[in-house]
Amino acid sequence: MGEQVTGIGIVGTGVISGTYLDHLAKLPGVDVVAVADLDVSRAQAIAEKNPGIRALTPDELYAADDVDIVLNLTIPAAHAPVHQAAMTAGKHVYGEKPLAVDRAEAEPLLKYAAANNLQIGCAPDTVLGTGTQTARAVIDRGDIGVPHAATASFVTPGHELWHPAPEFYYQPGGGPVLDMGPYYITSLVTLLGPVRRVTARAGQAKAERKIHSGPRAGETFPVQVPTHVTGVLEHESGALTTVLMSFDVWAARLPRIEIHGTDGSLSVPDPNGFDGTVELATAANREWTEVPVAGGYAGAGRGVGVADMARALRNGEPHRANGALAFHVLDVLESFVDSAVQDQPLDIASTVERPAAVPLGASPETA
Incomplete structure (x- = not known):
């Protein structure tokens, strides 16, 4: 199981993307393989500094065979459209908070994911x-x-x-x-x-x-x-x-x-x-x-929720920073x-189960 790696593609290369890139590079089971941005030069700058990461357009990233999870780091107004575009291409998605700008925009995302056997994850993973x-x-x-x-x-x-x-x-x-x-x-x-x-x-x-x-x-x-x-x-x-x-x-x-x-x-x-x-x-x-x-992931930083989600997908388990939780919040x-x-x-019309606790000494690869 430890040999399996989930490919991550990042859409949106603003300031927060640097924090995610730094932490994801340290986490087991995940590998950032591509980045995309409406400003192509920003994606290219990241690719040049990070061997193994290529710069793509958003549509190219959604279609890439080695991208399993699209990490959506765009502005809040773009969260729902990017999530939907990625899921339409068959990708799981994880995004910065909020899930969408409001409930009306967020609810169709959950319904689409459920109907197509896809998973949504969402910050905060603190x-x-x-x-x-x-x-x-x-x-x-x-x-x-x-x-x-x-x-x-x-x-x-x-x-x-x-x-x-x-x-x-x-x-x-x-x-x-x-x-x-x-x-x-x-x-x-x-x-x-x-x-x-x-x-x-x-x-x-x-x-x-x-x-x-x-x-x-x-x-x-x-x-x-x-x-x-x-x-x-x-x-x-x-x-x-x-x-x-x-x-x-x-x-x-x-x-x-x-x-x-x-x-x-x-x-x-x-x-x-x-x-x-x-x-x-x-x-x-x-x-x-x-x-x-x-309890908790020791030394965690932004992106640990992505790694937790990747492990859960590989093992067929629920992940903790999930779409149902983000919608309820x-x-x-x-x-x-x-x-x-x-x-x-x-x-409050919605409800959600408390996510599973993170045991003491856990790693995103194992718990």
């Missing part, structure tokens, strides 16, 4: 690292008893303080929930299971923002989406997660994620990272104590914003 997976192991072995509540918070004063062209963060499809929410909701579903209902409220501290860096510093632009969203996720298990996502907070001492059970509490590291310290407090010892690593995020706008609780 939850496969030792941070979230150690927290998962602590919960699963009962160290905090029955989980009944959680908190999740992401706050920042705004991306315009550092980004030279930040408008897209404040346009439809942007905002704090859709920007960082995929990391948090994917982690929460991994830890506590799927969500059945959401209730949210939203605000907007400023009608316009000012760019602070780059050649356009000093320019202002309008804010078109809520920039402070808070509310509650009701998990199918009955656990309640209090959520705060904001671009309107200058400073805060808030935990990223905490899980509270009948017998203890758990501090979970940043879900936008693969590792980090997990801390536990219990009824017997109410001081926060660091938990030894108890998108459904929850979109519903959370809709709940705030409509000023009412909303039921």
Whole structure:
């Protein structure tokens, strides 16, 4: 089994592609064989620096016999069209988050994949690292008893303080929930299971923002989406997660994620990272104590979800960062914003199984 290698073709050669190329080169069972981009020169530049990788057009990449999985690193608006084109050519697909710009665009992808025996994978795969997976192991072995509540918070004063062209963060499809929410909701579903209902409220501290860096510093632009969203996720298990996502907070001492059970509490590291310290407090010892690593792919980086998917395809097993999970996360995020706008609780139509835990000491080639 260790001799089998799955061919990867990358579509979209922006900045994030360099991170994927670096990490995929270190992972077992996968081999990047081709890259493609609408800007052919960018694909050619990668091919020139990486012997064994050839530059192709997107259509040539979809048709290539040695490409088994198309890794879609295009902009979010192109995620669904590229996924569909690759699957039409008979390829499995894995993409950056989100799965698509909305549920209406994402649902046909899942239906097509199911009808044609194809698999969809989707970032974030940060939850496969030792941070979230150690927290998962602590919960699963009962160290905090029955989980009944959680908190999740992401706050920042705004991306315009550092980004030279930040408008897209404040346009439809942007905002704090859709920007960082995929990391948090994917982690929460991994830890506590799927969500059945959401209730949210939203605000907007400023009608316009000012760019602070780059050649356009000093320019202002309008804010078109809520920039402070808070509310509650009701998990199918009955656990309640209090959520705060904001671009309107200058400073805060808030935990990223905490899980509270009948017998203890758990501090979970940043879900936008693969590792980090997990801390536990219990009824017997109410001081926060660091938990030894108890699960997850050690030393993981972006692309580990692709390798996990490749192994699962070779073995005929489910993969963890899968399309059903990505769709449920998108459904929850979109519903959370809709709940705030409509000023009412909303039921979540989709559901998903918690992905299998990643055991301690696992490799993407073996577990």
